[in-house]
Amino acid sequence: MRRYFNPSKVALNLSVFLLALFILGPILWLGVHAFVTDWKYPHLYPSGLTLNWWSKVFLDSALKTAIRNSLIISPIVVVLSMVICLPAAYAAGRMNYWGRKTFMITLFSANSFPKIGLFAAIATLYYTLNLMGTFLGVVIIQLLGTIIYMTWIPAAAFASVPRYLEEAARDAGASKFTVFRTITLRMAMPGILVAIVMSFLASFDEAQGSYLVGAPTIYTMPTEMYSLVQNYPIQVAAVFSILLAIPSVLLLGLARKHIMGGQLAEGFQIK
Amino acid sequence: MKNVEANMGLELRGLKKILGGRVIIENLDLSMAKGEMISLLGPSGCGKTTTLRMIAGFLIPDAGTVKVAGKDVTNLGPEKRPSAMVFQNYALWPHMTVSRNVAYPLKIKGLGKIETAEKVEAALGLVNLLHHQDSRPGRISGGEQQRVALARALVQEPDVLLLDEPLSNLDAKLREKVREDIRELQRRLGITTVIVTHDQEEALSISDRVAVMNAGKIEQFSNPQDLYRHPATEYVATFIGALNRFEGNLVEGRIVSGSDVIGIRPEDLILSSQQNDDALPGTVELVIPRGHFFEVVIRREDGIFKAFTNEFIPAVGENVFVKIKKSLRYQNGKLVG
Structure with missing residues (x-):
């Protein structure tokens, strides 16, 4: 029944x-x-x-500039973050040196107290270095938020590559660098991809620091939201929010395909 | 001793390795002919894996030389040595298909596409895995993974093939078949092979010669029959096969107190229901069926003996006569008679 x-x-x-x-x-x-x-x-x-609200967004040159700035700054931040953090992540994941743990924990410090205080302190430094309101200034501020992702996640990914897989490649005739390129890096790639996505989102969505440092000369999409909410009807903010979400969704979809569809999902049975 | 170099498979001279302040290998010598298959046999921690890793190049010895096919490779890294290794856990790269795993060493060598494809196919054919070419290692069984690892080693056409505990991750049934397959392949290709194992049955059944290792030294390096019938040291005698071990001397078929060590293989004890020369009476304490033979434990006045028999099978509690047909005598651990 x-x-x-x-x-x-x-x-x-x-x-x-x-x-x-x-x-x-x-x-x-x-x-x-x-x-x-x-x-x-x-x-x-x-x-x-x-579709009026959409045309408003695309006809407003300030909004267009903000979109362009965001699409330029965030990739630069991610690439810089990779250049700076990935070697450190490899060292932290694969080598055992004095102070390694302390170093990794210290990286949390930028995230461990209210950011606005940190940004205010940085702002004073920026004034003396003439970085206030500059492109570079915004990039550096956004870099701060990506470091934690770009070190911890890839470090774990590098650490989880079994040594014997590298040894097998060496035995097969590969030099240390080739082993790194063809085995270690390839196997750590899902972790690095996750770190790239997280860093991109952290940079793309960063508003506090970018506003403090960038305004009024450099606006990114999130900082432009502030003036948008004040100057336009709520529907324009909705349009802008959707635009803000598009790169994130695309990136997550891409990462999902490569991470879930890759060897992580293969169910590797050897310990 | 003519043309020694050409016949040289592998030669280790005065090998020494200290790891973490501990002497793992002390002055190890070993040489094997081309095409020979040998085992390094010993309990864990005896230094057999360290020795293998020094042959492969993952460890550089603190002293001594490693020669492969007459060429000194002591200071070369693993990528420059003419050896190929099959790892205990196979070490297949999970992000590559089976055929790309096997092709990897050839790609590194810079072989052309066509030649690589031909060699990969030949190697996979050798291990009967052509149907799994495009599978990922994670999708095939443990036995198949091992064959992939073997193909990846063979495709390099190494002067020495190194196998690190090749059967330890396989279930018992498969183990015997894979063992025979490896042996058959090794014979057919005439490839010089070193196997590391802690399993004496595996070592004895697969190798031309076995090096029994203990505490960083080779106790005896000989063929399986010799190791079993004439173990050079007390350690080898107890490690290989079953042994009745007594401290004392053997006088007229009886163990008497003394300074020697007497070893008797269980099959060298003759049981009978009647008294004959040199046989001493004892009581059967235990009878254990072991398949094609029986294990019988007998208490004699001079000790407890374990005997293997398949002719005369006594009952528990029965009085039997036990004769020692053959014995091994050791002084300070060394065979004296």
């Missing part, structure tokens, strides 16, 4: 639905508001559909 009504199943489905609504609700709200003229209580339906 099949039961058509199962109270526990209904309760489960309902709670899943509510949870989904809680998580996706704000995004749905954004998605709707980016395309409607107006939708306010007590109206049950939006008063009309429009």
Whole structure:
């Protein structure tokens, strides 16, 4: 006999639905508001559909500049972060030197107290170095937030590459550098990809420091949001939010394909 | 002793290795002919793996020389040595397919695409794995992974093939088959091979000669029959096969107190229900069926003996006569008769 009504199943489905609504609700709200003229209580339906808000964004040169700045600054920050942090991550993951643990813990210091205090202190330093309101100044500020991702995650990835896999490559005739390139780096790649995504998001979404250092000469997408919320109707902010989310979603999708579809998902059975 | 160099497979001279302040290998000598298959046999910590890693080049000896095919390779790194190793856990690269794993050494060598493909196919054919060319190592069984590792070693056409505990990760049934396969392949290709193992059955059944190692030294290096019938040291006698060990001397078939050590193989004890010359009476304490033979434990007045028999099988509690057919006598651990 099949039961058509199962109270526990209904309760489960309902709670899943509510949870989904809680998580996706704000995004749905954004998605709707980016395309409607107006939708306010007590109206049950939006008063009309429009692409007006999108054209506002694309016609406003300040907004366009912010988008361009963000798309230039964030990749530069990620690449710089890789150049600076990956060698350190390799050293921390594969070598055992004095003070290694202390070094790794110290990297948390930038994240361990309210950032705004740190930024204020940095701002005074920036004034003496003439970095205030400069491109480089914003890049450096955003770098700070990526360091923790670009060191800890790849360090763990490097550490988890079994030594015997490198030895096997050496035995097969590969030089130390070739072993690193073809085995170690390749196997640590999922971890590095995760670090790249996290760093990009950290840089792309960074607002506090970038605003403090960059405004009023350099605006990125998140800092532009401040003036947007004040100067435009809420629907333009919704459009901008969606634009802000696009690179993150694309990057996560790409990473998902390479991380979940790669050897991590292969279920490697040898210990 | 003509044309020694050409026949030289592997030669270790005065090898010494200290790791972490501990002497792991002390003055080790070993030489084997081309095409020979030998085992380094010993308990864990005896230095057999250290020795193998010095042959492969992962460890540089603190003293002594390693010669492969007559060429001194002591100070060369593993990538420059004409040896190929099959790792205990196979060490296949999970991000490459089976055929790319096997092709890797050739790619490093800079071989052309066509030649590489041909050699990879030949190597995978040798180990019957052509159907798994495009599989990832994580998707095939342990036995298949091991064959991939073997193919990856063979494709390098090494002067010496090194196998580190090749069968230890396989289940018992597969072990015997793989053992025979490896031996057959080794014979067919005539490849000089060194196996490291702690399993004496494996070592004795697969090798031309076995080096029994203990505490960083080779106790005896000889063929399997010799090791079993004439163990040069007390250590080898107790390590290889079963042994009745007594401290004392053997006088007219009886153990009497003395300074020697007497070793008797269980199959060298003759049991019978009747008295004959040199046989002494004893009581059967235990009878254990062991498949094609029985293990019988007998208490005599001079000690407790373990005997293997398949002709005369006594019952527990029965009185039997036990005759010592052959014995080994050791003084200070060395064989004297």
